[in-house]
Amino acid sequence: MPPKQIKICFLEISNVGGYMASGQWRREDDTSLEKATLQYYTDLARLAERGKASSIFFADWFVGFDVYGGSLDTMLRGGHQVAHLDPLTPISAMAAVTESVAFAVTQSTTYSNPYVLARQMSSLDHLTGGRCAWNVVTSHTESSAHALGHDTILPHDERYAKADEFMDVVYKLWESSWAPGSVQLDKGTGLAFDADRIKKISHQGKHFQMAGRHQVHPSPQRTPVLFQAGTSKAGSAFASKHAEAIFLNTFSPSQAAKVISETRSAASAVGRHPDSIKFFPCIMPIIGKTKEEANAKYGKAVSYADPVAGLAQLSGYTGIDLAPYPLDEPMDLSKMSQAMAIQAVFKALAASEDELDQPWTPRRLGMRMALGGLHPCPVGTAEEVADVFEQWIEEADVDGFNIGSVTNPSSWEDVVDLLIPVLQDRGLYWRDYDVPGGTFRENLLGQKELREDHYGASFKVKEEPSLPRPQ
Numbered sequence: 433m434p435p436k437q438i439k440i441c442f443l444e445i446s447n448v449g450g451y452m453a454s455g456q457w458r459r460e461d462d463t464s465l466e467k468a469t470l471q472y473y474t475d476l477a478r479l480a481e482r483g484k485a486s487s488i489f490f491a492d493w494f495v496g497f498d499v500y501g502g503s504l505d506t507m508l509r510g511g512h513q514v515a516h517l518d519p520l521t522p523i524s525a526m527a528a529v530t531e532s533v534a535f536a537v538t539q540s541t542t543y544s545n546p547y548v549l550a551r552q553m554s555s556l557d558h559l560t561g562g563r564c565a566w567n568v569v570t571s572h573t574e575s576s577a578h579a580l581g582h583d584t585i586l587p588h589d590e591r592y593a594k595a596d597e598f599m600d601v602v603y604k605l606w607e608s609s610w611a612p613g614s615v616q617l618d619k620g621t622g623l624a625f626d627a628d629r630i631k632k633i634s635h636q637g638k639h640f641q642m643a644g645r646h647q648v649h650p651s652p653q654r655t656p657v658l659f660q661a662g663t664s665k666a667g668s669a670f671a672s673k674h675a676e677a678i679f680l681n682t683f684s685p686s687q688a689a690k691v692i693s694e695t696r697s698a699a700s701a702v703g704r705h706p707d708s709i710k711f712f713p714c715i716m717p718i719i720g721k722t723k724e725e726a727n728a729k730y731g732k733a734v735s736y737a738d739p740v741a742g743l744a745q746l747s748g749y750t751g752i753d754l755a756p757y758p759l760d761e762p763m764d765l766s767k768m769s770q771a772m773a774i775q776a777v778f779k780a781l782a783a784s785e786d787e788l789d790q791p792w793t794p795r796r797l798g799m800r801m802a803l804g805g806l807h808p809c810p811v812g813t814a815e816e817v818a819d820v821f822e823q824w825i826e827e828a829d830v831d832g833f834n835i836g837s838v839t840n841p842s843s844w845e846d847v848v849d850l851l852i853p854v855l856q857d858r859g860l861y862w863r864d865y866d867v868p869g870g871t872f873r874e875n876l877l878g879q880k881e882l883r884e885d886h887y888g889a890s891f892k893v894k895e896e897p898s899l900p901r902p903q
């Protein structure tokens with residue numbers, strides 16, 4: 433049997449400081465201070481397309497992490513995940529200089545309005561030629577709730593219930609407001625849009641009420657490709673119903689294998705083909721032309737890593753203020769697991785602690801967060817990193833990797849110039865997009881619109897109504 437071919441996404445974040453690489457912006461060879469320029473994003477898009485990457489995935493949130501020491505100050509001083517642009521804004525420019533790479537943006541179901549979001553994503557889908565995806569998040573920080581005008585955050589499972597209802601509203605707008613045949617744009621007859629086929633959507637639910645036609649005509653994919661991350665019980669149930677791609681934070685192939693097989697089974701149980709959900713664990717490789725070069729790159733990254741900013745990021749993820757803990761004293765993670773905001777975080781850290789058999793101290797936690805964080809960070813030649821990829825493919829049945837950078841853009845340049853040729857030679861990676869110039873879903877799942885077995889497809893207008901033609 434030929435080897436399973438994987439896809440690669442670049443994991444980006446439109447703020448100063450990397451995703452899980454605090455402190456690296458201070459290097460002379462790092463370009464992350466240019467993230468407020470279009471040039472940064474257009475260069476990144478060209479690089480991703482040169483590597484035939486599937487997508488550039490933008491993680492995002494509303495407010496910087498302000499749990500550590502009770503404020504955002506540590507993150508601001510350390511230049512970590514602050515000065516944060518709205519990732520929707522650079523996408524059109526990135527699409528204009530590329531043809532096939534897609535763009536995934538994170539948007540929140542807790543604070544966005546479904547009518548507004550449906551319009552934004554349809555607009556993006558048109559302008560990118562169907563190369564967009566939405567990473568559906570429920571926003572887990574108290575500070576986001578405050579900034580967006582709420583006294584407190586909705587309870588965890590209630591956020592997912594709201595997300596589920598949000599999805600119903602957007603599916604209605606994307607899939608059933610404009611029936612097939614509604615777009616005429618016929619210069620001969622002078623008929624632009626067939627108003628009889630454009631339905632007013634009415635939704636009266638617990639969290640959302642709206643009435644209106646979708647403001648945008650159907651875009652190439654109608655519903656953008658749906659990404660999701662979040663691995664609690666409620667999160668997994670949401671994923672198995674809605675996600676087409678899942679962003680995983682797993683340290684080891686065995687951990688990933690469990691999540692993947694459970695989610696595929698849950699998807700089967702709701703009538704979906706198990707392989708129609710694609711799994712992308714995050715990985716942050718440090719690649720050299722030789723082992724020595726890779727080790728030197730790692731050493732340089734360690735010398736710039738900022739563990740305190742890393743700890744402040746972890747505090748934001750978990751909701752636990754780690755500032756009072758002395759930096760070098762061992763801490764018991766198991767006692768904290770009750771209070772965490774992201775249940776997967778400590779599960780993952782606890783698993784890796786077993787493997788390494790060393791107590792966690794705040795400094796160790798901070799260094800871990802500063803270099804790869806919750807994700808593996810293999811260091812080696814392209815061949816050695818390709819071996820790690822192969823192990824994940826074989827043991828966990830992953831569909832690809834969401835690759836985070838340690839330094840910008842050289843981490844991704846090493847992926848494109850060193851790693852991808854090795855993956856191609858091993859038959860693990862395509863030589864070109866399946867559909868060059870096609871939509872994201874065509875290149876990910878082989879078709880433009882939602883698969884028939886996806887819940888959202890149940891909102892499609894099944895049959896063209898036989899309506900009298902306007903005179």
Ligand SMILES: Cc1cc2nc3c(=O)[nH]c(=O)nc-3n(C[C@H](O)[C@H](O)[C@H](O)COP(=O)(O)O)c2cc1C
Nearest residue numbers: 491492493569570571572661662663664667680681
């Ligand atoms: C790998 C990973 C990436 C995430 N990225 C984001 C993000 O970019 N923005 C965001 O608001 N939440 C993000 N989250 C948070 C999730 O969307 C979710 O709110 C959180 O994990 C709580 O849900 P859970 O308990 O089901 O995991 C991420 C979570 C994980 C595990």
